[in-house]
Amino acid sequence: MKFGKTTIDQISEIWITLHxxxxIELGHFSILEGVPTFYLVSKSGRSQVQEPDLPPELWDKVERCLELQADHEALEEMLGTMQTADWAELHVITSSIAAVMVAIEKIDAQNQNPSETHPKAATRIFQLLGHVSDMWSIGACLNGAALPDERRIRAFSKEVILPAYFDAIEQARANDATSFLDDLGDPSVFFADISNAKLGHWDQLQTRGAQEWAELKEANEQILPLVYKYQVKNRTSI
Ligand SMILES: [Zn+2]
Known part of the structure; x- marks a missing residue:
């Protein structure tokens, strides 16, 4: 996807639209039939999902998993691969997406009843930056290209990933999104969590964002077959 001179506000709007x-495309509305859901911000109180095809202990995780799935689809479409992306542009896009997540969390924080329908902004940004930091391997897998060397990976981290992380911190501070700052963690802990997540060391994750990501990732494995089932149903009914 090419962005050229697109403004940060426009990038945020594109992100929301793709999410x-x-x-719709993943068939999420069919899965949650009868449950009013997918507001941009959380709705109050407990999840109302009762999905007979899933163990009841997963029910309160379904909506949050579907949110992370929609995030993942949208960010794959927007970000492309490291080989094809302009790094400065990629930094702006990543920061703009993170800004939407922080803004949603800020609005959610004013909600009197804690919600179970949306993951924490820190969790969504953990997935986002984890994906961005994986982009060289995605490009190599898709195009059969050689993996970039260490120096290039470090440069990518310095020019894209770290600035995007600090932009999110800056935005949260400016908006007093204190819960987000607590959940995201300091840079050293946050990036150690990204490495541990990639290595599958989930029991070593320390930030709340990374821990929720791991909890939902595990639940998602069981929820995905349901998504495929409804996707097939949707396709055959068109
Ligand atoms: Zn959503």
Whole structure:
């Protein structure tokens, strides 16, 4: 996807549109039939999902998993691969997406009843930056290209990933999104969590964002077959 001179506000709007479109394309509305859901911000109180095809202990995780799925679809579409992306542009896009997540969390924080329908912004940004930091391997897998060397990977981290992380911190501070700052963690802990997540060392994750990501990732494995089932149903009914 090419962005050229697109403004940060426009990038944020594209992100929201792609996220909502992903909910439709992945058949999420069919899964949650009868449950009013997928507001941009959380709705109050407990999840109302009762999905007979899943163990009851997973029910309160379904909506949050579907949110992460929609995020993932949208960010794959927006970010492309490291080989094809302009790094400065990639930094702006990543920061703009993170800004939407922080803004949603800020609005959610004013909600009197803690919600179970949306993951924490820190969790969504953990997935986002984890994906961005993996982009060289995605490019190599898709195009059969050689993996970039250490120096290039470090440069990518310095020019894209770290600035995007600090932009999110800056935005949260400016908006007093204190819960987000607590959940995201300091840079050393946050990036150690990204490495541990990649290595599958989930029991060593320390930040709340990374821990929720791991909890939902595990639940997602059981929820995905349901998504495929409804996707097939949707396709055959068109
Ligand atoms: Zn959503």
């Amino acid at each position: 909502e479109r992903a909910h």
